[in-house]
Amino acid sequence: MPLNPDQLAEIQDLRSSPKQTVRAVSEGMEKHLYHAIDVLDHGFVRVIDYMGDDAAICQAARVSYGKGTKSVQNDEGLIRYLMRHWHSTPFEMCEIKLHVKLPVFVARQWIRHRTANVNEYSARYSILDREFYIPAPEHVNAQSVVNNQGRGEVLEGEEAARVLEILKADSNRAYDNYEAMISEEGQLGLARELARMNLPSNIYTQWYWKVDLHNLLHFLRLRADPHAQYEIRVYADAICQVVADWVPAAYKAFEDYRLGAVTMSAQMMVALRGLLKGEEVTAESCGMSAREWREFQDMIDA
Ligand SMILES: Cc1cc2nc3c(=O)[nH]c(=O)nc-3n(C[C@H](O)[C@H](O)[C@H](O)COP(=O)(O)OP(=O)(O)OC[C@H]3O[C@@H](n4cnc5c(N)ncnc54)[C@H](O)[C@@H]3O)c2cc1C
Secondary structure, three states: OOOOHHHHHHHHHHHOOOOOOOOOOOHHHHHHEOOEEEEOOOEEEEEEEEEOOHHHHHHHHHOOOOOOOOOHHHHHHHHHHHHHOOOOHHHHHOEEEEEEEEEHHHHHHHOOOOOEEEEEOOOOOOOOOOOEOOOOHHHOEEEOOOOOOOEEEEOOHHHHHHHHHHHHHHHHHHHHHHHHHHOOOOOOOOOHHHHHHHOOOOEEEEEEEEEEHHHHHHHHHHHOOOOOOHHHHHHHHHHHHHHHHHOHHHHHHHHHHHHOOOOOOHHHHHHHHHHHOOOOOOHHHHOOOHHHHHHHHHHHOO
């Protein structure tokens, strides 16, 4: 259970006192405000605040005095044009602030996205909760044999049970020792900033994460992708739902021109043109490595 009754009551309290505003409001986003979307076994993503909507993107692109809207159709066309041509600054006019609870090893991947503002829960100041990510059995996989940076088949039977048992036992033992070290009963108690060092990276942390829409879409493009690790991908997928409700036209353009799109190299274009003309093309004839050729095949295979 990611949120306790007190936290849920605080959220309810915030949601029950709406204020009138002359700012741009996205109806889809208002529904998300403060609510947590559960992710993994103890994690969540929730929207704390946002700025702008689809119209704000057009308003900035047109440097307009009013709403920026000519007509919905016109706005959608403009947003699609901007996305297609990497005209990115209008998308930077929208912002989102999220509260995210996530395992530390996921946070390490996430924090590599430098174009955001972050404030993390202090484990120097506060005591961390006994909450560890333990994968569901269907997400306990063997090392991939084709991709060094990935996972293969799901582990079964005794091997899966043993792995899960080790993960749980190690997490609990480390937390028992953490508690024992910081305890002030009959001892001085080790500083929290030192005691945390033996905790495993599947323990949960939390942060507030604020980012503009352009950089958020870049994050989603990389992390909602099948090549991203499952444990960060599920967070990206949850954020995708939010963005689709917040800025539907921008999200649709993002799906079409980023998520569902591919980038072809000059060599790939040579191969594609050859194929369209019915010519025989090979990796060698187009100057591609075996790996790039495989990637090309993946792109054109339906
Ligand atoms: C599938 C996958 C596997 C990965 N594997 C590894 C790995 O094995 N090891 C590893 O270390 N990382 C790995 N990464 C992380 C990756 O290399 C990037 O650090 C991460 O995705 C953040 O991307 P970014 O720098 O584009 O994002 P951001 O930091 O948000 O930056 C957005 C853009 O801003 C610009 N920018 C931001 N800061 C600077 C700067 N200081 N200088 C110049 N330009 C800047 C760049 O154009 C950048 O693309 C992996 C990422 C993915 C998605």
